[in-house]
Amino acid sequence: MRAEFSRRRVLALAAALAVPTAGGAAAQGGGQPAGQSAGPQPAGPQPAGPQWPTRPVTLIVPFPAGGGNDAMARIVADKLTGALGQQVLVDNRGGGGGNIGTRAVARAQPDGYTLLLGHTGTMSVNPSLFAGAGYDPRKDFSPIGLMATMPVVLLAHPSFPARTVADVIAAAKAAPGRISIGTSAVGTGGYMTAELFKASAGIDVTLVPYKGTGPLMNDLVGGHVPVAFGVLAPALGNIEAKTLRVIAVMSRERFPLLPDVPTADESGLPGFESVLHYGLLAPAGTPQPIVARINAALQALVKTEEVAKRIRAEGGAPLTSTPEEYAADIDREEKKWSALVRRLGLKGD
Incomplete structure (x- = not known):
């Protein structure tokens, strides 16, 4: 050394x-x-x-x-x-x-x-x-x-019934360990946001880390994982095509690109924030x-x-x-x- x-x-x-x-x-x-x-x-x-x-x-x-x-x-x-x-x-x-x-x-x-x-x-x-x-x-x-x-944003396949952060938390509490949440690789912003989300909400969900954002988006769009934490860049096209839905943004204030999407703070998890x-x-x-x-x-x-x-x-x-x-x-x-x-x-x- x-x-x-x-x-x-x-x-x-x-x-x-x-x-x-x-x-x-x-x-x-x-x-x-x-x-x-x-x-x-x-x-x-x-x-x-x-x-x-x-x-x-x-x-x-x-x-x-x-x-x-x-x-x-x-x-x-x-x-x-x-x-x-x-x-x-x-x-x-x-x-x-x-x-x-x-x-x-x-x-x-x-x-x-x-x-x-x-x-x-x-x-x-x-x-x-x-x-x-x-x-x-x-x-x-x-x-x-x-x-x-x-x-970081909370994304969902259109078939996922939850519409708000509060809905996701309620669904997870009703079925401990049965809801899978996709993330990018262990240690990335999406993964750590999911861990922070679990701890803050006091819920038991199964995290599914992927090696890259591309494979994660493919499985989310395909419905193989119902919900995921990720960044907007690779999801924007699917959001516009309505093959993915944004439940919430994890910033303290609403994001200008998604003005109609609520923050986690205002939709079920007060004080929550995760920005890369x-x-x-x-x-x-x-x-x-x-x-x-x-x-x-x-x-x-x-x-x-x-x-x-x-x-x-x-x-x-x-x-x-x-x-x-x-x-x-x-x-x-x-x-x-x-x-x-x-x-x-x-x-x-």
């Missing part, structure tokens, strides 16, 4: 020296506990210099294609390609509830050529849910910035000028009407942040979800 740490520091220093800054030195970005500072920083984003990027950048999505993570990644990858002057390639590396792809980025060289599409499940749930996750969200990454939030946060990260030790340049490009593109419209069309809400704000967000969310993991004694496979 010590040899690996030294190697990473040497690599980071070499990369920093290759990227000129206004003051002649690069400050390491990310990896700082929330509320702490790495020292005085130059005002505003610092140029990363002509040396970076000189070749394509890989954006790893730690889930199969077709889900909310994949949708968010492809929205920004296209525009970052233009902003950075090099192609940003999306690389789907699913498996292990998102751990495999996330761990790959944690171990990658901190040179700006490997980025991660992070979300609440991988950054704030998995480290406590999986004993062998293999990464620390606070130490192994340099947060770049948030790009969107997306509420999406952002970009790099390996810890990535030079600060590179982090700053990507953050500036990310904030600019998310604020455009074109990208904001695409994010909303995928069921999300545009959101920007500084690297420090994203680090604080990860810290808050990790504390929330790890507390649930400990309280319920949850363990990933």
Whole structure:
């Protein structure tokens, strides 16, 4: 471990020296506990210099294609390609509830050529849910910035009789253990929302985790599982075609894309909330000028009407942040979800 740490520091220093800054030195970005500072920083984003990027950048999505993570990644990858002057390639590396792809980025060289599409499940749930996750969200990454939030929704096959959250809870209490609720992989936002739902409502239901959102949606549309927690992106077409129905959104306020759909809070489960946060990260030790340049490009593109419209069309809400704000967000969310993991004694496979 010590040899690996030294190697990473040497690599980071070499990369920093290759990227000129206004003051002649690069400050390491990310990896700082929330509320702490790495020292005085130059005002505003610092140029990363002509040396970076000189070749394509890989954006790893730690889930199969077709889900909310994949949708968010492809929205920004296209525009970052233009902003950075090099192609940003999306690389789907699913498996292990998102751990495999996330761990790959944690171990990658901190040179700006490997980025991660992070979300609440991988950054704030998995480290406590999986004993062998293999990464620390606070130490192994340099947060770049948030790009969107997306509420989890409770979806149902049209044949499922429940129309409200209160109906689902009543049905579950009338038939303990007999109602199956589909989710995406263990550790993802949909899965953890289902666990939180069970605990908050005090019900006994059978959770059915799928390896990816695509297979989950296929079985839900086919009626093989009657109800599921998931994100909107892969379900929108079926919702419009009325082959799926939305019972409730898990945000505190109604979602603009579904103004007629009630929240869980107002339809049977007061105070309930589960919203996913999406952002970009790099390996810890990535030079600060590179982090700053990507953050500036990310904030600019998310604020455009074109990208904001695409994010909303995928069921999300545009959101920007500084690297420090994203680090604080990860810290808050990790504390929330790890507390649930400990309280319920949850363990990933």
